[in-house]
Amino acid sequence: MISVSDNTAADLLLKSVERAGVEARLGQTDMPSTREFFVLKNPANIELLRAYRSVGLDRAARKEVLKQADAAPLSNAMVFVQGLTIATDVEWFVSAQGLCRLMAELPETWQNPGVADPADFPSVSFKGGSEPGVLNLTNQLTSKVGKMWCVSATRNRPEPLDEQMFIAMYAGMLKLPH
Incomplete structure (x- = not known):
């Protein structure tokens, strides 16, 4: 699930371990599932997105909007393939x-x-995530002399991103002497 960013599996896990526990671990409140993200980011659901934004930190109201999002139909995936940044x-x-x-x-x-x-590290782990306008790359690495370190880079902006350049710069950081 983690290595291939399986959103359905992530949502099943979120339900299994309960959202409140994940929210507490991440320091967030009323965190949408990936399914709820897709519903809220669908331009056809602009009123639901406005409701989500308008409730602010009112937990009860936000939970109600997320219930509506969970019950709403999913859109055609092509809405998200067009490269448009939606609701960052x-x-x-x-x-x-x-x-x-x-x-x-x-x-x-x-x-x-x-x-x-x-080949550069005795142990290396990775998790990344992306959607139009958002890209994250995070690695936990152990150097050949046994030092553990973490490198994380995130970009979250509506302007177009040269993903290949971003990834190349990140990979270059990982090649620096360690």
């Missing part, structure tokens, strides 16, 4: 420090090295 405020916001802490705690992230070259 509807996300899971985790600091770089929080991402690095989670990387150290989740052995599942050790299945995929991302852009890191496994």
Whole structure:
């Protein structure tokens, strides 16, 4: 699930371990599931997105909007393939420090090295995420001298992103002497 960003599996896990526990662990409140993200970000559901935004930090009202989003039909995936940045405020916001802490705690992230070259590190883990306007790359690495470190880079802006350049710069950081 983690190594291939399986959204359905992530939502099943969120339901299994209960949303409140995940929210507490990430320091968030009323965190949407990935399904609810897609519903809220669908331009056809602009009124639902406005309702989500308008309730602010009112937990009961936000939970009600998320219930409506969970019950709403999913859109055609082509809405999201067009490369348009949609509602960058509807996300899971985790600091770089929080991402690095989670990387150290989740052995599942050790299945995929991302852009890191496994030949450069005795151990390497990776988790990334993206959608139009958003890209995150996070690696937990152990150097050949046994030092563990974490590198995380995130871009969250509505302007177009040269993803290949971003990834190349990140990969270059991982090649710096360590």
